[in-house]
Amino acid sequence: MTNKKVVCASLLMLGLLAGCGKDYLDEQPRDRITSEIFYKTETDAIQATNAAYAELVRYGMFNYSLWGIGDVMSDNSTLGGGGGSDGIEFQQLDNYNIPSSNPLITAHWRSCYLGIGRANLVLANVPAITMNEDLKKRSLGEAQFLRALYYFYLVRGYGDVPLITTPPASAEAVNTLTRTPAPQVYEQIVTDLKAAADNLPTGPYSGDDIGRASKWSAKGLLAKVYLTQGNLPLAASQALEVIQQSGKTLNPAYADNFNVAKENGPESLFEVQFRTSPQEYYDQNGPGFIGNGFFGARGLNTVRTGGYGFNIPEKEFVDGYETNDLRRDVTIWKPGDVYPGTPRIVQPASLPGSPFGYNVKKWFTGRDLTPLQYDSPLNIPVLRLADVYLIYAEAAGPALGLPYLNRVRRRAFGLPIEVPSARDLTITDVTAYKAAVLRERRYEFAFEDDRWYDLKRTNTLIPVMRAQGKNIQDFNVVLPIPQSERDVNPNLVQNPGY
Structure with a gap:
């Protein structure tokens, strides 16, 4: 280069x-907007x-x-x-x-x-x-x-x-x-x-404006920023304001958050807007989400090109689902699952790159589209009310936060959200409580691009990844500064270790 x-x-x-000074060119540029x-x-x-x-x-x-x-x-x-x-x-x-x-x-x-x-x-x-x-x-x-x-x-x-x-x-x-x-x-x-x-x-928006950021998008994200900074009192107060004043509610069914027909719904605070692409090949910068094809089971005719089988759920993650947690069947394909549409396709016991037969299901729309498409129009949530519930639960601690943690859990098991249940946790120990909230976040937001950041901010990234056998080093808590940017600007000092 x-x-x-x-x-x-x-x-x-x-x-x-x-913009450059007016003297740079005598004539107004005709090939671009300035x-x-x-x-x-x-x-x-x-x-x-x-x-x-x-x-x-x-x-x-x-x-x-x-x-x-x-x-x-x-x-x-x-x-x-x-x-x-x-x-x-x-x-x-x-x-x-x-x-x-x-x-x-x-x-x-x-x-x-x-x-x-x-x-x-x-x-x-x-x-x-x-x-x-x-x-x-x-x-x-x-x-x-x-x-x-x-x-x-x-x-x-x-x-x-x-x-x-x-x-x-x-x-x-x-x-x-x-x-x-x-x-x-x-x-x-x-x-x-x-x-x-x-x-x-405050919203809600309508027509072509659906999907724009609202007051509650900003306040919800602010709560998450405060949580990341470790400012628990401000994280709790911001989250509670969103919970009490935004008018947002949890979807009764977890699966509704990942249904094309129910996008930007009552739980959504901000989501990335994707739409169906007209082409028959993937475009990493196109209007549709290419995860539909990249996450598709490799070797099965479930999406155009058969799927690449990337982003494979770890066995330890899958095994960690509690019995009757409905989020599992929304989130992953497992052996024996039957894909929608015809011809009949059954998830096998193993696949190339997936020895236990698991694939990400949460973003799958491949066989619901005609003709089969590589990408998907399904939006990706950046912030949902469930996230704000768990931000508040974590920041407020067990005395005040447990009811919000338990609301998320009740929905996970198909129970009435506002009614106490046998699935409710009753933890009082602060350390155990923090671990329970982090675990709930793992399964609530699986494959929503959030887990690495949760592990980082809770200082658990290094031990968790080492327990999984990864050769992670202490400096891997941050990414390297791109070398191509440092080639242009030597003032961008590299992160240690890279």
Whole structure:
């Protein structure tokens, strides 16, 4: 790659720059939109805001990289696949032998910064637009929420990262950035989420606006940020506000959270919006979720191309389900399960890459679509009310939190959510209680890209992965800074150990 191409890649990482001086060109560029001819109308503001959402469905975020980090790097799953060098980028994550050139961690970094760059452009330019004031507030709130979300993934993944809150004015400004201490990044995340909560409507949205962030998206994410920081009182108070005031309710059935016909439902606080792709092949940056094909059983005709059999549930994870936990049959395929549709296909006792015959089921829509598609229109929840219940349960402790932990458990067993049951826990020991909440999170949010971050923030990642036989080192609690970014900017000091 030439130096010019590397520089361009780095600029792409940060989204559009603020714009060059008027003297740079005598004529108005005709092949692209610039900041001098854009950001003039209400439509421009909405389109710019939409662009900040767009990275969520891309290769570097929920369509590909995040299930490698959140799932495969955790104790929930292993790579699977066809063996040999198949999915080598995931093998590196799975085995904790991660070079700084790994394409998944590189794409994740760049997607986050592209999203941040687009949010920064909204926040820098939309205030000056003459438009409906409510829509202006909403656009600014969405940009603040999204910037916080992208930074939340960055700081949890890489530790100290460059903090950029305004569009860089030049390539030189980009290529001399240094890493900002994580506490300062968290401070900005909190600031953004508080501002977003003030600017965003309470919802619900309708029509083309369904899926946008709301006030309760921001407050729910703020509760999760506080929990990650270890600020339990603020995590509890924010979570309780969402529980009591948002109007959100748990879906009566756990499976409703993963039903295409019931997306953005009563439990949803924020989810990544996928839709059916017209092509007959996978596109890591397309509108549909490619996990439908990547998680599909290898060698069975359940999705177009037969499925790749990646992200295989670990036997220990599957064996850990309690008897009659309904989440199991929503989450995994196990031997003997029958796929919907014709011809009749039965999950075998073993598969290539899956010696115990397990596959991820939660995102499967392959045989419900005509014709068979590789990708899926099923949204991925980023935050649901069950998460807020368990945030509150963890932060408030057993005296106040047990009722919310037990509500989640009751639903898992198909019981009335508000009625005490034999499945309720009665733990009073704080250490045992914390372990019970973490375990409940594991099974409630399995394959929703969250487990690795839960293990990290509870300081259990190293012992848990070593118990699973992984060669994890102490420095693997963060990802390496992508080498391609350090080639452009030597100020991006590498994390120790990489």
